[in-house]
Amino acid sequence: MAGLAVACSPPPAATTETPDAPAVSAPGVDDAQTQLLLNVLQPVVADEVGQPVSLQPTTVNVRDEWAYVDAQVRNGDGTEINWTTTNLASRYENGAMDTGGGVHALLKNENGTWVVLEHVIAPTDVAWIDWASRHGVAPDILGLPSN
Template sequence: MSFRRSLVVAALASLWLASGSLAQPFREPAKGSTERAAILDAIRPAVEAEMRGPVEFVVTTMRAAPNWAFMQVEPQRPGGGSIELSQTGLRDEADMMDGLTVFALVSFQNGRWNLVDHVVGPTDVAYAGWPLRYGVPAALLGLEQ
């Protein structure tokens, strides 16, 4: 193969890789599935501690890969009751928060989903550093690379 042809092949391969053709497939675990419940249960104790009581989640976004899951959820009291920020452990941070939206990252290790990190009510993209910090694919978080 000529040098020039090698350069063309290398350039095309680079474009193909950059286009996301090899992007890892993500899925949304089905509502009511055991996997979805296990992912949500991984974040529940931390969120319940912050909310000072039981919660259920309204899922806005949930993307899962074989060993990672990322979610954006809205916590509420069981049965759909709203959570009053002033009654939570976050009440002193209310001035720096944008609601109670939770962004969370969990990993699948040792046969179960485990909380890696989460943030409640950020006013910016607080999880933007997670790919570098934890090695999670940026695309799972909905971040451009």
């Protein structure tokens, strides 16, 4: 499983608090910090998917320098993605993606800059289960039980 998480997680992406990509306004997101995290994560996800996307957060946990985001990935206009038309079509067609299309991401604030350390799109298992031990983040931030 750790190999799958590594395979699904490209190298860390760094961005500043004012990313070059235009701000993404997620419906119902009034929290500036949540919006900032989505703005950092959105271009990383869009690059992997191969088209503009929007993110609709379901869980955002922030503590100290750590943030965990669980969000639904949608087309740029907010409609449901047809995964067969994306860079992830092969994974989708081979059943290697959860049809819900969520993204799970771990971000760290390094000297005022949020960095995407790990992310996985539509995993079929708990691909983020080893992120706590790999990065030294508390498991509960990731929505995992403390051991």
